[in-house]
Amino acid sequence: MRRVAITGVGAISAIGxxxxxxxxxxxxxRSGIGPIESADSSQLRxxxxxxxxxxxxxxxxxxxxxxxxxxFAQFAVIAAREAVADAxxxxxxxxxxxAAIVTGSCVGGQSTEDIGFHEVYKLGHNRVxxxxxxxxxxxxxxxxISMEFGxxxxxxxxxxxxxxxxxxxxxxxxxxxxxxxxLAITGGSEAPFSFGILKAWEAMRVVSPDTCRPFSKDRRGxxxxxxxxxxxxxxxxxxxxxxxxxHAEIVGLGMSSDACHITQPSPDGAARALRAVLRDAGLxxxxxxxxxxxxxATPANDPAExxxxxxxxxxxxxxxxxxxxxxxxxxxxxxAAALECLAAVTALRDGVLPPTANFSEFDPDCDLDxxxxxxREAQVEYxxxxxxxxxxxxxxLALRRA
Amino acid sequence: MSDELIQRVLKVIxxxxxxxxxxxxxxxxxxxxxxxxxxxxEILFALENEFDISxxxxxxxxxxxxxxxxxxxxxxxxxQAADAAANQ
Numbered sequence: 001m002r003r004v005a006i007t008g009v010g011a012i013s014a015i016g017x018x019x020x021x022x023x024x025x026x027x028x029x030r031s032g033i034g035p036i037e038s039a040d041s042s043q044l045r046x047x048x049x050x051x052x053x054x055x056x057x058x059x060x061x062x063x064x065x066x067x068x069x070x071x072f073a074q075f076a077v078i079a080a081r082e083a084v085a086d087a088x089x090x091x092x093x094x095x096x097x098x099a100a101i102v103t104g105s106c107v108g109g110q111s112t113e114d115i116g117f118h119e120v121y122k123l124g125h126n127r128v129x130x131x132x133x134x135x136x137x138x139x140x141x142x143x144x145i146s147m148e149f150g151x152x153x154x155x156x157x158x159x160x161x162x163x164x165x166x167x168x169x170x171x172x173x174x175x176x177x178x179x180x181x182x183l184a185i186t187g188g189s190e191a192p193f194s195f196g197i198l199k200a201w202e203a204m205r206v207v208s209p210d211t212c213r214p215f216s217k218d219r220r221g222x223x224x225x226x227x228x229x230x231x232x233x234x235x236x237x238x239x240x241x242x243x244x245x246x247h248a249e250i251v252g253l254g255m256s257s258d259a260c261h262i263t264q265p266s267p268d269g270a271a272r273a274l275r276a277v278l279r280d281a282g283l284x285x286x287x288x289x290x291x292x293x294x295x296x297a298t299p300a301n302d303p304a305e306x307x308x309x310x311x312x313x314x315x316x317x318x319x320x321x322x323x324x325x326x327x328x329x330x331x332x333x334x335x336a337a338a339l340e341c342l343a344a345v346t347a348l349r350d351g352v353l354p355p356t357a358n359f360s361e362f363d364p365d366c367d368l369d370x371x372x373x374x375x376r377e378a379q380v381e382y383x384x385x386x387x388x389x390x391x392x393x394x395x396x397l398a399l400r401r402a
Numbered sequence: 403m404s405d406e407l408i409q410r411v412l413k414v415i416x417x418x419x420x421x422x423x424x425x426x427x428x429x430x431x432x433x434x435x436x437x438x439x440x441x442x443x444e445i446l447f448a449l450e451n452e453f454d455i456s457x458x459x460x461x462x463x464x465x466x467x468x469x470x471x472x473x474x475x476x477x478x479x480x481x482q483a484a485d486a487a488a489n490q
Contacts, residue, residue: 045459205443205459220459263440300439 004176005239005246005402008087008232010079010187011342013329014050014225018082022229022329022339023346026354027375031328033211033223033358038193046207050225050330051193068131069144070109071191075228075335076141077148080185084149087232087244089183091149100181101142101155102172103230104164104188106334108138111194118196138334141189141228153181159334162294164188166337166387166395169231170253173397176233188338189228198224204263206298212331214295214324214356215302215370217363222296225330229338231345246402248345251382252281258392265301265388270294270308273394277384278312281398285313288320288398289380290353292344293370294388295324296331303365305388310367321378323371327357337387341397344383348401351379403476411472414452418445431467449475455482 011018014032015025025032035041036049052075057066060078069077089095112135116128134140139157146155154175158168165188172186201207201224208221239246254277258269278285294305310317325343332339347353352375359372385397408428416423419441426435432442446457455478465471
Protein backbone atom coordinates (compact mmCIF):
# COMPACT_ATOMS: atom_id res chain seq x y z
CA MET A 1 0.00 0.00 0.00
CA ARG A 2 1.38 3.34 -1.08
CA ARG A 3 1.42 6.55 0.92
CA VAL A 4 -0.53 9.38 -0.74
CA ALA A 5 0.61 13.00 -0.94
CA ILE A 6 -1.30 16.17 -1.74
CA THR A 7 1.03 18.02 -4.12
CA GLY A 8 -1.36 20.63 -5.48
CA VAL A 9 -4.24 22.67 -4.08
CA GLY A 10 -6.71 25.04 -5.70
CA ALA A 11 -9.83 26.84 -4.52
CA ILE A 12 -12.44 29.41 -5.38
CA SER A 13 -14.86 30.43 -2.64
CA ALA A 14 -16.61 33.25 -0.84
CA ILE A 15 -13.41 33.87 1.14
CA GLY A 16 -10.89 33.79 -1.68
CA UNK A 17 -10.44 33.31 -5.40
CA UNK A 18 -7.46 30.99 -4.85
CA UNK A 19 -6.00 28.73 -2.16
CA UNK A 20 -3.69 31.39 -0.73
CA UNK A 21 -6.52 33.92 -0.29
CA UNK A 22 -8.67 31.15 1.21
CA UNK A 23 -5.93 30.35 3.75
CA UNK A 24 -5.41 34.03 4.61
CA UNK A 25 -9.14 34.51 5.27
CA UNK A 26 -9.25 31.46 7.55
CA UNK A 27 -6.26 32.77 9.51
CA UNK A 28 -7.98 36.14 9.96
CA UNK A 29 -11.35 34.59 10.77
CA ARG A 30 -12.84 36.60 7.92
CA SER A 31 -16.34 35.52 6.93
CA GLY A 32 -17.58 35.64 3.32
CA ILE A 33 -21.25 35.73 4.34
CA GLY A 34 -23.33 38.63 3.01
CA PRO A 35 -26.50 39.59 1.13
CA ILE A 36 -27.26 37.21 -1.76
CA GLU A 37 -26.40 38.81 -5.11
CA SER A 38 -26.82 36.16 -7.79
CA ALA A 39 -30.49 35.35 -7.13
CA ASP A 40 -33.51 37.41 -6.12
CA SER A 41 -33.83 37.10 -2.34
CA SER A 42 -36.76 39.52 -1.96
CA GLN A 43 -39.20 36.57 -1.86
CA LEU A 44 -37.07 34.53 0.55
CA ARG A 45 -37.14 34.16 4.34
CA UNK A 46 -33.34 34.46 4.37
CA UNK A 47 -31.15 37.12 2.77
CA UNK A 48 -27.57 35.99 3.27
CA UNK A 49 -25.25 33.55 1.56
CA UNK A 50 -21.55 32.88 1.02
CA UNK A 51 -21.13 33.59 -2.68
CA UNK A 52 -18.13 34.15 -4.91
CA UNK A 53 -18.99 37.83 -5.14
CA UNK A 54 -18.81 39.56 -8.49
CA UNK A 55 -17.92 36.31 -10.25
CA UNK A 56 -17.76 36.43 -14.05
CA UNK A 57 -16.59 33.61 -16.35
CA UNK A 58 -13.99 36.00 -17.75
CA UNK A 59 -11.01 35.97 -17.50
CA UNK A 60 -11.26 32.24 -16.74
CA UNK A 61 -13.18 31.14 -19.87
CA UNK A 62 -13.94 32.69 -23.23
CA UNK A 63 -17.63 33.24 -23.97
CA UNK A 64 -18.05 30.20 -26.23
CA UNK A 65 -16.46 27.79 -23.75
CA UNK A 66 -18.54 29.28 -20.91
CA UNK A 67 -21.72 28.65 -22.93
CA UNK A 68 -21.17 24.94 -22.29
CA UNK A 69 -20.56 25.19 -18.54
CA UNK A 70 -22.81 25.81 -15.56
CA UNK A 71 -21.19 27.95 -12.88
CA PHE A 72 -20.45 24.81 -10.77
CA ALA A 73 -18.44 23.27 -13.63
CA GLN A 74 -16.55 26.53 -14.15
CA PHE A 75 -15.59 26.52 -10.47
CA ALA A 76 -14.40 22.90 -10.78
CA VAL A 77 -12.07 23.73 -13.68
CA ILE A 78 -10.79 26.95 -12.08
CA ALA A 79 -9.80 25.11 -8.89
CA ALA A 80 -8.33 22.17 -10.86
CA ARG A 81 -6.18 24.51 -12.98
CA GLU A 82 -4.75 26.09 -9.85
CA ALA A 83 -4.09 22.69 -8.23
CA VAL A 84 -2.36 21.31 -11.34
CA ALA A 85 -0.20 24.43 -11.73
CA ASP A 86 0.63 24.35 -8.02
CA ALA A 87 1.71 20.70 -8.25
CA UNK A 88 3.83 21.42 -11.32
CA UNK A 89 2.44 18.32 -13.04
CA UNK A 90 4.45 17.36 -16.12
CA UNK A 91 1.99 15.58 -18.41
CA UNK A 92 3.14 12.60 -20.43
CA UNK A 93 0.91 10.31 -22.54
CA UNK A 94 1.35 7.57 -19.89
CA UNK A 95 0.43 9.90 -17.02
CA UNK A 96 -2.68 11.15 -18.83
CA UNK A 97 -3.84 7.54 -19.19
CA UNK A 98 -3.22 6.58 -15.57
CA ALA A 99 -4.55 9.79 -14.01
CA ALA A 100 -7.97 9.73 -12.37
CA ILE A 101 -10.55 12.43 -11.72
CA VAL A 102 -13.01 12.04 -8.85
CA THR A 103 -15.27 14.99 -8.10
CA GLY A 104 -18.14 15.57 -5.71
CA SER A 105 -21.25 17.64 -6.33
CA CYS A 106 -24.68 17.64 -4.74
CA VAL A 107 -26.91 19.76 -7.00
CA GLY A 108 -24.65 19.84 -10.08
CA GLY A 109 -25.98 22.25 -12.68
CA GLN A 110 -29.50 22.51 -11.25
CA SER A 111 -29.25 26.30 -11.54
CA THR A 112 -29.19 25.87 -15.33
CA GLU A 113 -32.09 23.43 -15.10
CA ASP A 114 -34.01 25.89 -12.94
CA ILE A 115 -33.74 28.54 -15.70
CA GLY A 116 -34.86 26.02 -18.33
CA PHE A 117 -37.88 24.92 -16.33
CA HIS A 118 -38.82 28.55 -15.69
CA GLU A 119 -38.91 29.00 -19.47
CA VAL A 120 -41.40 26.18 -20.03
CA TYR A 121 -43.50 26.31 -16.88
CA LYS A 122 -43.71 30.02 -16.16
CA LEU A 123 -42.98 31.79 -19.43
CA GLY A 124 -44.86 29.20 -21.48
CA HIS A 125 -42.09 28.84 -24.04
CA ASN A 126 -42.21 25.61 -25.93
CA ARG A 127 -38.50 24.82 -25.86
CA VAL A 128 -35.57 24.62 -23.44
CA UNK A 129 -31.97 25.46 -24.35
CA UNK A 130 -30.31 22.39 -25.93
CA UNK A 131 -27.32 22.59 -23.56
CA UNK A 132 -29.53 22.23 -20.48
CA UNK A 133 -28.76 18.51 -20.07
CA UNK A 134 -24.95 18.65 -20.53
CA UNK A 135 -24.76 21.72 -18.28
CA UNK A 136 -26.94 20.19 -15.57
CA UNK A 137 -25.34 16.75 -15.20
CA UNK A 138 -23.43 16.46 -11.93
CA UNK A 139 -20.42 14.89 -13.68
CA UNK A 140 -19.92 17.98 -15.90
CA UNK A 141 -17.18 19.20 -13.55
CA UNK A 142 -15.18 15.98 -13.94
CA UNK A 143 -15.79 15.93 -17.69
CA UNK A 144 -14.57 19.50 -18.21
CA ILE A 145 -11.48 18.81 -16.07
CA SER A 146 -10.71 15.74 -18.21
CA MET A 147 -10.99 17.81 -21.41
CA GLU A 148 -8.96 20.67 -19.92
CA PHE A 149 -5.93 18.43 -19.29
CA GLY A 150 -6.52 15.58 -21.76
CA UNK A 151 -6.84 13.08 -18.92
CA UNK A 152 -8.07 9.75 -20.27
CA UNK A 153 -8.02 7.62 -17.11
CA UNK A 154 -10.93 6.72 -14.81
CA UNK A 155 -13.13 9.73 -14.07
CA UNK A 156 -16.38 9.94 -12.17
CA UNK A 157 -18.51 12.00 -9.80
CA UNK A 158 -19.95 11.13 -6.43
CA UNK A 159 -23.14 12.68 -5.12
CA UNK A 160 -23.74 12.14 -1.42
CA UNK A 161 -25.28 15.52 -0.55
CA UNK A 162 -23.10 17.41 1.94
CA UNK A 163 -20.49 14.63 2.05
CA UNK A 164 -20.00 14.38 -1.76
CA UNK A 165 -16.47 15.76 -1.84
CA UNK A 166 -15.45 13.75 1.22
CA UNK A 167 -16.45 10.50 -0.46
CA UNK A 168 -14.83 11.71 -3.72
CA UNK A 169 -11.47 12.64 -2.16
CA UNK A 170 -11.58 9.39 -0.20
CA UNK A 171 -12.10 7.28 -3.32
CA UNK A 172 -9.28 9.07 -5.13
CA UNK A 173 -7.05 8.49 -2.07
CA UNK A 174 -7.86 4.77 -2.07
CA UNK A 175 -7.22 4.53 -5.84
CA UNK A 176 -3.77 6.07 -5.36
CA UNK A 177 -3.03 3.95 -2.31
CA UNK A 178 -3.84 0.69 -4.07
CA UNK A 179 -2.15 1.56 -7.37
CA UNK A 180 -5.36 1.93 -9.39
CA UNK A 181 -4.16 5.38 -10.51
CA UNK A 182 -0.82 7.20 -10.60
CA LEU A 183 -2.21 10.70 -10.11
CA ALA A 184 -5.62 12.06 -9.23
CA ILE A 185 -7.42 15.37 -9.43
CA THR A 186 -10.11 15.31 -6.79
CA GLY A 187 -12.37 17.62 -4.80
CA GLY A 188 -15.81 19.12 -5.13
CA SER A 189 -17.67 22.03 -6.66
CA GLU A 190 -21.08 23.61 -6.17
CA ALA A 191 -23.09 26.68 -7.22
CA PRO A 192 -26.59 26.44 -5.70
CA PHE A 193 -27.63 30.12 -5.80
CA SER A 194 -30.67 29.80 -7.99
CA PHE A 195 -34.16 30.92 -6.95
CA GLY A 196 -35.79 27.48 -7.16
CA ILE A 197 -33.02 25.81 -5.16
CA LEU A 198 -33.07 28.59 -2.55
CA LYS A 199 -36.86 28.18 -2.16
CA ALA A 200 -36.35 24.45 -1.58
CA TRP A 201 -33.81 25.19 1.17
CA GLU A 202 -36.15 27.78 2.66
CA ALA A 203 -38.91 25.16 2.89
CA MET A 204 -36.66 22.91 4.97
CA ARG A 205 -36.38 25.67 7.59
CA VAL A 206 -32.70 25.01 8.23
CA VAL A 207 -31.23 28.27 6.84
CA SER A 208 -30.27 31.03 9.25
CA PRO A 209 -31.93 34.43 8.85
CA ASP A 210 -28.65 36.18 9.78
CA THR A 211 -25.33 34.36 9.89
CA CYS A 212 -23.77 30.96 10.57
CA ARG A 213 -22.79 30.41 14.23
CA PRO A 214 -21.64 26.79 14.58
CA PHE A 215 -21.67 25.34 18.13
CA SER A 216 -22.88 28.68 19.52
CA LYS A 217 -25.97 28.54 21.76
CA ASP A 218 -27.68 31.22 19.64
CA ARG A 219 -27.09 29.40 16.32
CA ARG A 220 -30.07 29.60 13.96
CA GLY A 221 -29.09 27.39 11.06
CA UNK A 222 -26.79 27.07 8.11
CA UNK A 223 -25.77 29.59 5.46
CA UNK A 224 -25.51 28.28 1.91
CA UNK A 225 -22.16 28.64 0.19
CA UNK A 226 -20.61 27.96 -3.20
CA UNK A 227 -17.26 27.37 -4.77
CA UNK A 228 -14.79 24.57 -5.35
CA UNK A 229 -11.60 23.11 -3.99
CA UNK A 230 -9.46 20.63 -5.91
CA UNK A 231 -6.35 18.64 -5.03
CA UNK A 232 -3.66 16.85 -6.97
CA UNK A 233 -2.81 13.53 -5.30
CA UNK A 234 0.29 11.50 -6.08
CA UNK A 235 2.06 8.57 -4.47
CA UNK A 236 4.33 10.09 -1.81
CA UNK A 237 7.44 8.30 -3.12
CA UNK A 238 6.88 9.56 -6.66
CA UNK A 239 6.21 13.08 -5.40
CA UNK A 240 9.44 13.07 -3.40
CA UNK A 241 11.39 11.58 -6.31
CA UNK A 242 10.40 14.45 -8.58
CA UNK A 243 11.03 17.02 -5.84
CA UNK A 244 7.39 18.12 -5.57
CA UNK A 245 6.18 20.20 -2.65
CA UNK A 246 3.97 18.10 -0.37
CA HIS A 247 1.21 20.11 1.36
CA ALA A 248 0.09 17.15 3.49
CA GLU A 249 -0.57 13.42 3.28
CA ILE A 250 -3.98 11.78 3.19
CA VAL A 251 -3.76 8.81 5.54
CA GLY A 252 -7.31 7.57 6.02
CA LEU A 253 -10.94 7.46 4.94
CA GLY A 254 -13.82 6.38 7.18
CA MET A 255 -17.35 5.96 5.90
CA SER A 256 -20.66 4.92 7.42
CA SER A 257 -24.38 5.28 6.98
CA ASP A 258 -26.82 6.17 9.73
CA ALA A 259 -29.60 3.88 8.42
CA CYS A 260 -31.84 6.01 10.58
CA HIS A 261 -33.56 9.11 9.17
CA ILE A 262 -33.43 10.97 5.86
CA THR A 263 -32.49 14.31 7.48
CA GLN A 264 -31.93 13.97 11.23
CA PRO A 265 -28.28 13.26 12.07
CA SER A 266 -27.37 10.27 14.18
CA PRO A 267 -24.48 10.49 16.67
CA ASP A 268 -24.00 6.72 16.29
CA GLY A 269 -23.52 6.98 12.53
CA ALA A 270 -21.04 9.83 12.88
CA ALA A 271 -19.16 7.94 15.59
CA ARG A 272 -18.91 4.86 13.34
CA ALA A 273 -17.34 6.98 10.58
CA LEU A 274 -14.87 8.48 13.08
CA ARG A 275 -13.87 5.02 14.34
CA ALA A 276 -13.59 3.79 10.76
CA VAL A 277 -11.18 6.56 9.76
CA LEU A 278 -8.95 5.91 12.78
CA ARG A 279 -8.90 2.21 11.86
CA ASP A 280 -8.15 2.93 8.17
CA ALA A 281 -5.31 5.28 9.12
CA GLY A 282 -4.01 3.05 11.93
CA LEU A 283 -4.26 5.90 14.43
CA UNK A 284 -5.19 6.09 18.11
CA UNK A 285 -7.73 8.78 19.09
CA UNK A 286 -5.06 10.61 21.14
CA UNK A 287 -2.95 11.19 18.00
CA UNK A 288 -5.54 13.51 16.45
CA UNK A 289 -4.72 17.17 17.08
CA UNK A 290 -7.46 18.99 15.16
CA UNK A 291 -10.87 18.27 13.66
CA UNK A 292 -12.49 20.37 10.97
CA UNK A 293 -16.11 19.75 11.94
CA UNK A 294 -19.14 19.25 9.75
CA UNK A 295 -20.53 22.04 12.00
CA UNK A 296 -23.50 23.27 9.97
CA ALA A 297 -24.89 25.42 12.82
CA THR A 298 -28.32 23.79 12.59
CA PRO A 299 -29.93 23.08 15.97
CA ALA A 300 -29.71 19.32 15.26
CA ASN A 301 -26.24 18.82 13.73
CA ASP A 302 -23.93 20.45 16.22
CA PRO A 303 -24.99 18.61 19.42
CA ALA A 304 -25.07 15.29 17.51
CA GLU A 305 -21.55 15.91 16.17
CA UNK A 306 -20.28 16.96 19.60
CA UNK A 307 -21.77 13.79 21.11
CA UNK A 308 -20.10 11.64 18.43
CA UNK A 309 -16.70 13.28 19.06
CA UNK A 310 -17.11 12.87 22.84
CA UNK A 311 -18.06 9.23 22.36
CA UNK A 312 -15.07 8.33 20.13
CA UNK A 313 -12.37 10.52 21.72
CA UNK A 314 -13.38 10.21 25.39
CA UNK A 315 -11.22 12.33 27.69
CA UNK A 316 -9.07 13.45 24.74
CA UNK A 317 -12.12 15.34 23.36
CA UNK A 318 -11.56 17.94 26.08
CA UNK A 319 -8.09 18.72 24.70
CA UNK A 320 -8.98 18.42 21.02
CA UNK A 321 -9.54 21.65 19.08
CA UNK A 322 -12.56 21.38 16.75
CA UNK A 323 -13.69 24.21 14.49
CA UNK A 324 -16.29 24.75 11.78
CA UNK A 325 -15.03 26.86 8.90
CA UNK A 326 -18.57 26.86 7.45
CA UNK A 327 -18.86 29.97 9.62
CA UNK A 328 -16.68 31.67 6.97
CA UNK A 329 -17.09 29.89 3.59
CA UNK A 330 -20.69 28.83 4.20
CA UNK A 331 -22.14 25.38 3.55
CA UNK A 332 -21.04 24.66 0.01
CA UNK A 333 -22.94 21.31 -0.06
CA UNK A 334 -21.10 19.02 -2.50
CA UNK A 335 -18.00 21.23 -2.33
CA ALA A 336 -18.11 21.58 1.46
CA ALA A 337 -15.84 18.64 2.25
CA ALA A 338 -13.29 19.82 -0.33
CA LEU A 339 -13.09 23.36 1.08
CA GLU A 340 -12.92 21.91 4.59
CA CYS A 341 -10.26 19.36 3.66
CA LEU A 342 -8.27 22.30 2.29
CA ALA A 343 -8.81 24.16 5.57
CA ALA A 344 -7.43 21.14 7.45
CA VAL A 345 -4.48 20.79 5.04
CA THR A 346 -3.73 24.49 5.50
CA ALA A 347 -3.88 24.11 9.27
CA LEU A 348 -1.33 21.26 9.23
CA ARG A 349 0.93 22.97 6.70
CA ASP A 350 0.95 26.48 8.19
CA GLY A 351 0.63 25.57 11.87
CA VAL A 352 -2.48 27.75 12.30
CA LEU A 353 -5.83 26.23 13.31
CA PRO A 354 -8.76 28.12 11.75
CA PRO A 355 -11.41 29.48 14.13
CA THR A 356 -15.15 28.99 14.38
CA ALA A 357 -16.21 32.51 13.38
CA ASN A 358 -19.38 34.31 14.56
CA PHE A 359 -19.25 32.38 17.84
CA SER A 360 -21.01 34.26 20.63
CA GLU A 361 -22.23 31.95 23.38
CA PHE A 362 -21.11 28.60 24.84
CA ASP A 363 -23.64 25.78 24.48
CA PRO A 364 -23.34 22.96 27.05
CA ASP A 365 -24.78 20.59 24.40
CA CYS A 366 -21.71 21.33 22.22
CA ASP A 367 -19.06 20.99 24.90
CA LEU A 368 -15.93 21.18 22.73
CA ASP A 369 -12.94 23.50 22.28
CA UNK A 370 -14.33 25.16 19.13
CA UNK A 371 -11.49 27.72 18.68
CA UNK A 372 -13.94 30.63 19.02
CA UNK A 373 -13.34 33.57 16.65
CA UNK A 374 -9.52 33.64 16.83
CA UNK A 375 -7.20 31.41 14.84
CA ARG A 376 -4.69 29.54 16.99
CA GLU A 377 -1.06 28.69 16.31
CA ALA A 378 -0.40 25.00 16.87
CA GLN A 379 1.85 22.38 15.27
CA VAL A 380 -0.46 19.43 14.70
CA GLU A 381 0.59 16.03 13.36
CA TYR A 382 -2.81 14.58 12.38
CA UNK A 383 -6.15 16.21 11.55
CA UNK A 384 -9.61 14.95 10.55
CA UNK A 385 -12.23 16.50 8.27
CA UNK A 386 -15.82 15.48 9.08
CA UNK A 387 -18.72 15.32 6.62
CA UNK A 388 -22.12 14.03 7.74
CA UNK A 389 -24.65 14.31 4.92
CA UNK A 390 -28.41 14.50 4.68
CA UNK A 391 -29.47 10.95 4.01
CA UNK A 392 -27.15 9.81 6.79
CA UNK A 393 -24.14 9.11 4.57
CA UNK A 394 -20.91 9.99 6.34
CA UNK A 395 -17.28 10.43 5.24
CA UNK A 396 -14.30 11.43 7.38
CA LEU A 397 -10.80 12.06 5.99
CA ALA A 398 -7.57 11.76 7.99
CA LEU A 399 -4.61 13.97 7.09
CA ARG A 400 -0.99 14.06 8.21
CA ARG A 401 1.42 16.97 8.28
CA ALA A 402 4.09 16.60 5.57
CA MET B 403 -60.31 29.49 18.96
CA SER B 404 -63.05 28.29 16.62
CA ASP B 405 -63.86 24.59 16.31
CA GLU B 406 -63.64 24.94 12.58
CA LEU B 407 -60.04 26.14 12.74
CA ILE B 408 -59.09 23.32 15.12
CA GLN B 409 -60.72 20.70 12.89
CA ARG B 410 -58.88 22.01 9.83
CA VAL B 411 -55.53 21.92 11.66
CA LEU B 412 -56.19 18.37 12.93
CA LYS B 413 -57.05 17.28 9.41
CA VAL B 414 -53.87 18.80 7.98
CA ILE B 415 -51.78 16.99 10.59
CA UNK B 416 -53.52 13.65 10.00
CA UNK B 417 -53.27 13.97 6.22
CA UNK B 418 -49.60 15.00 6.21
CA UNK B 419 -48.54 12.34 8.70
CA UNK B 420 -50.90 9.78 7.12
CA UNK B 421 -52.48 8.77 10.41
CA UNK B 422 -56.21 8.36 11.23
CA UNK B 423 -57.89 11.69 12.00
CA UNK B 424 -59.30 10.34 15.26
CA UNK B 425 -55.77 9.81 16.65
CA UNK B 426 -55.10 13.57 16.53
CA UNK B 427 -56.67 15.84 19.16
CA UNK B 428 -56.11 19.35 20.43
CA UNK B 429 -54.40 17.75 23.46
CA UNK B 430 -51.90 15.67 21.42
CA UNK B 431 -48.23 16.52 21.56
CA UNK B 432 -45.85 15.91 18.65
CA UNK B 433 -43.82 13.30 20.47
CA UNK B 434 -46.98 11.22 21.17
CA UNK B 435 -47.90 11.40 17.49
CA UNK B 436 -44.37 10.47 16.41
CA UNK B 437 -43.90 13.81 14.63
CA UNK B 438 -40.18 14.49 14.11
CA UNK B 439 -38.56 17.67 12.79
CA UNK B 440 -39.00 16.78 9.11
CA UNK B 441 -42.67 15.78 9.67
CA UNK B 442 -43.19 19.13 11.40
CA UNK B 443 -41.73 21.03 8.45
CA GLU B 444 -44.12 19.18 6.11
CA ILE B 445 -47.09 19.98 8.33
CA LEU B 446 -46.13 23.67 8.35
CA PHE B 447 -45.98 23.61 4.55
CA ALA B 448 -49.46 22.03 4.41
CA LEU B 449 -50.82 24.56 6.93
CA GLU B 450 -49.45 27.45 4.85
CA ASN B 451 -51.35 26.08 1.83
CA GLU B 452 -54.53 25.28 3.78
CA PHE B 453 -54.84 28.73 5.39
CA ASP B 454 -52.98 30.77 2.77
CA ILE B 455 -50.59 32.12 5.39
CA SER B 456 -46.83 32.39 5.70
CA UNK B 457 -45.41 30.88 8.89
CA UNK B 458 -42.08 32.48 9.88
CA UNK B 459 -39.32 30.21 11.22
CA UNK B 460 -39.18 32.02 14.56
CA UNK B 461 -42.89 31.31 15.18
CA UNK B 462 -42.35 27.56 15.04
CA UNK B 463 -39.24 27.08 17.14
CA UNK B 464 -41.06 26.54 20.44
CA UNK B 465 -44.13 24.70 19.08
CA UNK B 466 -44.31 21.21 20.59
CA UNK B 467 -47.99 20.26 20.51
CA UNK B 468 -51.22 20.61 18.56
CA UNK B 469 -52.72 23.30 20.80
CA UNK B 470 -49.69 25.59 20.30
CA UNK B 471 -49.91 24.93 16.57
CA UNK B 472 -53.61 25.93 16.45
CA UNK B 473 -52.91 29.07 18.50
CA UNK B 474 -50.08 30.00 16.16
CA UNK B 475 -52.27 29.57 13.07
CA UNK B 476 -55.07 31.62 14.66
CA UNK B 477 -52.61 34.41 15.46
CA UNK B 478 -51.23 34.49 11.91
CA UNK B 479 -54.72 34.51 10.35
CA UNK B 480 -55.71 37.43 12.62
CA UNK B 481 -52.51 39.34 11.77
CA GLN B 482 -53.13 38.77 8.06
CA ALA B 483 -56.76 39.99 8.35
CA ALA B 484 -55.57 43.11 10.21
CA ASP B 485 -52.97 43.75 7.49
CA ALA B 486 -55.59 43.37 4.77
CA ALA B 487 -57.95 45.77 6.61
CA ALA B 488 -55.16 48.33 7.04
CA ASN B 489 -54.36 48.15 3.31
CA GLN B 490 -57.92 48.77 2.19
